[in-house]
Structure formats: structure tokens, C-alpha cells
Amino acid sequence: MVMASSDPPILIIGAGVLGLSTAWHLTERGARVLVIDRERIADGASCGNAGLICFGHPPLTRPGVSIQGLKWMFDKRSPLYIKPRLDGELLRWMWSFHRHCNKRHFDRCMDVLCALGGLSAKCFDEMFDATSIDCDWRREGWDDVCMFESTLDHAEAEAAHLEPFGYRAKRIDGETLRAESQAWKPGIAGAIRYEDSATMNPGAFTAGLARELVARGVELRSGCTVADFLRDGDGVTGVRLDTGEEIAAPHTVLTAGVWSDALARSLNLRIPMQPARGYHRDLGGLAHVPRLGCVLNETFIAVTPFHDTLRLAGTLEIAGFNAPWLKDRLSHLTDACGRYLEGVDTAEVTSEWAGYRPCTPDGLPAIGGVSSHPGLFVATGHAMMGMTLGPGSGKLLAEEILGERPSYASPMLSPLRF
Numbered sequence: 001m002v003m004a005s006s007d008p009p010i011l012i013i014g015a016g017v018l019g020l021s022t023a024w025h026l027t028e029r030g031a032r033v034l035v036i037d038r039e040r041i042a043d044g045a046s047c048g049n050a051g052l053i054c055f056g057h058p059p060l061t062r063p064g065v066s067i068q069g070l071k072w073m074f075d076k077r078s079p080l081y082i083k084p085r086l087d088g089e090l091l092r093w094m095w096s097f098h099r100h101c102n103k104r105h106f107d108r109c110m111d112v113l114c115a116l117g118g119l120s121a122k123c124f125d126e127m128f129d130a131t132s133i134d135c136d137w138r139r140e141g142w143d144d145v146c147m148f149e150s151t152l153d154h155a156e157a158e159a160a161h162l163e164p165f166g167y168r169a170k171r172i173d174g175e176t177l178r179a180e181s182q183a184w185k186p187g188i189a190g191a192i193r194y195e196d197s198a199t200m201n202p203g204a205f206t207a208g209l210a211r212e213l214v215a216r217g218v219e220l221r222s223g224c225t226v227a228d229f230l231r232d233g234d235g236v237t238g239v240r241l242d243t244g245e246e247i248a249a250p251h252t253v254l255t256a257g258v259w260s261d262a263l264a265r266s267l268n269l270r271i272p273m274q275p276a277r278g279y280h281r282d283l284g285g286l287a288h289v290p291r292l293g294c295v296l297n298e299t300f301i302a303v304t305p306f307h308d309t310l311r312l313a314g315t316l317e318i319a320g321f322n323a324p325w326l327k328d329r330l331s332h333l334t335d336a337c338g339r340y341l342e343g344v345d346t347a348e349v350t351s352e353w354a355g356y357r358p359c360t361p362d363g364l365p366a367i368g369g370v371s372s373h374p375g376l377f378v379a380t381g382h383a384m385m386g387m388t389l390g391p392g393s394g395k396l397l398a399e400e401i402l403g404e405r406p407s408y409a410s411p412m413l414s415p416l417r418f
């Protein structure tokens with residue numbers, strides 16, 4: 001598709017990693033793009049997350065997770081916490097989530113997520129080749145660190161699931177970990193190293209990507225809250241802001257993270273998602289930090305070293321929007337890490353943050369055009385894998401918008417599947 005310079009630009013709602021990645025791929029193909037966000041650019045979930053780029057990461061819908069989640073329901077310090085409440089929306093989401101937590105669905109998800117992960121890996125390489133984004137990008141893998149031999153054995157068995165997809169993982173013992181960094185306390189059993197993955201400072205990545213887009217002619221506007229879609233019959237022809245301003249566009253892209261569902265509802269389109277809040281606590285002034293980003297297996301907490309900061313991130317709290325922060329969960333980040341790492345309990349806290357993962361009940365994102373509403377395209381629902389899968393998802397969407405043959409397609413990603 002060739003756009004004349006007088007045509008209005010393609011409009012993207014939401015400047016998180018999904019919106020910015022889609023803008024990148026559209027711009028690379030010569031399209032004109034306007035990205036709008038109600039907040040500052042690149043300030044949502046995409047800026048404060050753990051920054052682990054885990055290609056081939058399994059979905060949240062794993063066999064047994066829903067039952068475990070129910071057991072954890074009343075424990076505010078558990079890795080997955082669902083605030084008990086009578087909410088029809090939440091109950092429907094939980095029932096659907098439960099129905100998807102089985103081996104057959106898990107295997108089907110892995111096919112999709114591994115393909116999308118492979119595509120994203122190539123996109124990251126291309127982006128870093130073409131730009132000078134400075135975000136502590138390290139393509140050296142991440143470690144699934146286990147305190148106990150039994151969990152290490154289990155983690156090794158899980159890693160074997162990825163081998164058929166061409167992702168490499170190797171077992172390393174506790175001594176090797178400690179030889180790499182004195183940050184690790186004695187007594188840790190070891191780790192599974194996912195060698196093909198990467199880590200980065202996500203806020204620096206999205207800010208850098210936004211700068212690169214501006215340099216390539218993309219217009220970024222903050223402080224623009226979309227209230228509604230402009231319609232021509234069933235077709236979507238742009239948006240109306242809460243100020244009443246109308247922005248017409250040949251294609252409208254909905255990448256508003258977990259808020260996408262609320263916007264889609266005005267079109268009678270449902271992308272059911274729960275906002276799964278997670279926290280980070282950044283620490284400064286540590287004498288030693290792990291060599292690579294990692295997840296502390298028994299706690300589900302991610303630990304990522306940036307150049308002068310150690311980020312602890314995690315917990316998955318389904319409590320609706322705008323519930324007060326659970327301070328217990330923030331201090332749990334430090335307490336749990338203190339069992340593995342030297343110095344974290346006394347380190348200076350330099351920042352605390354919370355953000356919402358957009359979680360669909362089937363564990364997969366929604367990516368693609370909405371055939372019931374020509375002109376509308378969606379990329380959302382990436383849950384805990386948005387940074388990892390963002391660039392690949394943006395490529396698929398850009399290809400579809402511009403009528404190119406898609407690099408990958410699966411009906412399991414359809415925004416109309418719910």
C-alpha cells in the first residue's frame with residue numbers, strides 16, 4: 001500500500017511497547033504514523049517491568065495454575081494473588097482461565113508463543129542494528145535460579161519443552177553461579193540458563209525507541225485520551241478524544257494495554273482482560289549483582305542488573321484497577337531475594353513502581369485486524385511477555401495493515417476469538 005503525503009497518518013492509540021513497535025514497523029515500510037497516549041509517552045507497563053526478554057516463555061495458562069491460584073487466594077504475599085470479591089467480570093475471566101489451564105491448550109500456546117518469540121528475536125536484532133538505542137541490551141540469556149536440587153530438576157524438565165523449538169537451555173551448578181558473581185549466597189543448588197534470551201532496561205528501550213521514531217518522522221502526542229471511535233457504518237475511521245477533538249485515520253490501531261478492552265466495548269467488541277498488577281523495587285549501591293538477569297525459581301521474582309541498579313520485580317495481583325498498593329508485596333520482593341542474594345536487605349531503595357499486565361483468560365495475546373470493524377487493528381493482551389513479544393507482534397500487525405503477506409499467522413491470535 002502506498003500512502004500519499006496528503007493522506008492522514010495511520011493512528012496508533014497507546015505508546016507502550018506494542019504501539020511503538022507497530023509504529024516502528026509501519027515507518028520502516030514508508031507509512032506515515034501518529035501515536036497518541038493519554039499519559040507521557042512510554043510510561044505504562046512497558047517502562048517499569050523486569051526487562052527479561054524470554055523467547056519461548058510459557059503462557060500463564062499452565063496445567064494446575066488455576067487450582068494453585070485458588071489456594072493462594074487468601075495469601076497477600078503469594079506470587080499470584082486474586083483479591084476475593086463478587087465481580088461477574090472477574091468470575092467469568094477466572095472460569096475461562098481455569099478451562100484453559102490444561103496440557104492440550106498449553107502445547108498449542110507453546111507453538112504460537114515460540115513462533116512469535118523467534119520473530120521478535122529477529123526484530124530486536126534488526127532494531128538494534130538500525131538504531132543507537134542505549135538500554136543495557138544484553139543477548140546473553142537469563143537464569144532460572146533454584147535454591148533446591150528438587151526445583152532445579154523440575155526446572156530442567158520444563159526447559160526440555162523448549163528444545164523442539166530450537167531454544168537452548170543448560171544446567172549450571174551453584175558453584176559456577178558463585179564463581180560468576182559473589183552476589184549469590186552459598187547453598188544455592190544452581191540454575192537453568194536460557195541462552196538465547198536477553199535482558200534490557202525496558203524504560204530506556206521504550207524511551208529510545210520513541211526518540212528513534214520521532215527522528216524518522218513519526219508524530220507522538222501525549223495527553224490525548226481517546227473516548228470513542230469515529231464510525232462509518234461498521235467501519236472505524238478514527239477516534240474522538242475526551243476534549244471532543246476528532247482525529248480521522250485510514251487505519252486505527254488499538255494498543256492501549258489492559259485498557260484496550262474498555263475502548264473496544266464501545267464497538268461491542270470484547271477482549272476480556274484482567275489487570276494483573278506487578279511491582280518493582282530498584283536497589284542502588286550494591287557491591288555485587290548477578291552477572292545475568294534471572295528469576296528466583298521458588299519465589300517467581302525477577303532480578304535484573306542494569307548499569308547502576310538492581311531491579312527486583314514480580315508478584316501478580318488481580319485486584320481490579322486503582323486498588324491501593326499492597327506494601328507487603330513490595331517488601332516481599334526484598335525479603336524473598338534476601339534468601340538468595342547478598343546485601344539486598346540493606347541496600348538503598350532508589351525507586352518503587354507498579355504496573356498492569358494485560359492478561360487474557362487463554363494466555364495468548366490478541367493481534368490482528370478486526371474484520372467486523374474494517375479499519376480497526378489490535379495488538380494487546382501480552383500479559384507477562386509484552387516486552388519479549390512486542391517487536392514481533394508489531395511486525396505482524398504492520399504487515400496486515402499494509403496488506404503484506406504475514407510472517408506468521410494463527411487463528412489463536414485473532415482479536416475476535418473471545
Ligand SMILES: Cc1cc2nc3c(=O)[nH]c(=O)nc-3n(C[C@H](O)[C@H](O)[C@H](O)COP(=O)(O)OP(=O)(O)OC[C@H]3O[C@@H](n4cnc5c(N)ncnc54)[C@H](O)[C@@H]3O)c2cc1C
Pocket residue numbers: 013014015016017018019036037038039042043044045046047048049050051052053054224225226227255256257258259260263276277278279280302313314354355356357358379380381382383384385386387388389
Ligand atoms: C512487574 C512487571 C514485570 C514484567 N516483566 C516483564 C518481563 O520481564 N518481560 C516481558 O516481556 N514482559 C514483562 N512484563 C509485561 C509487560 O510489561 C507488558 O506485557 C507490556 O508492557 C504491555 O505493553 P502494552 O504496550 O500492551 O501496554 P502499556 O505499556 O500499558 O501501554 C498502553 C498505553 O496505552 C495508553 N492508554 C490507555 N488508555 C488510553 C486511552 N483511552 N487513550 C490514549 N491512551 C491510552 C496508556 O497510557 C499506556 O501508555 C512485566 C509487567 C509487569 C507489570
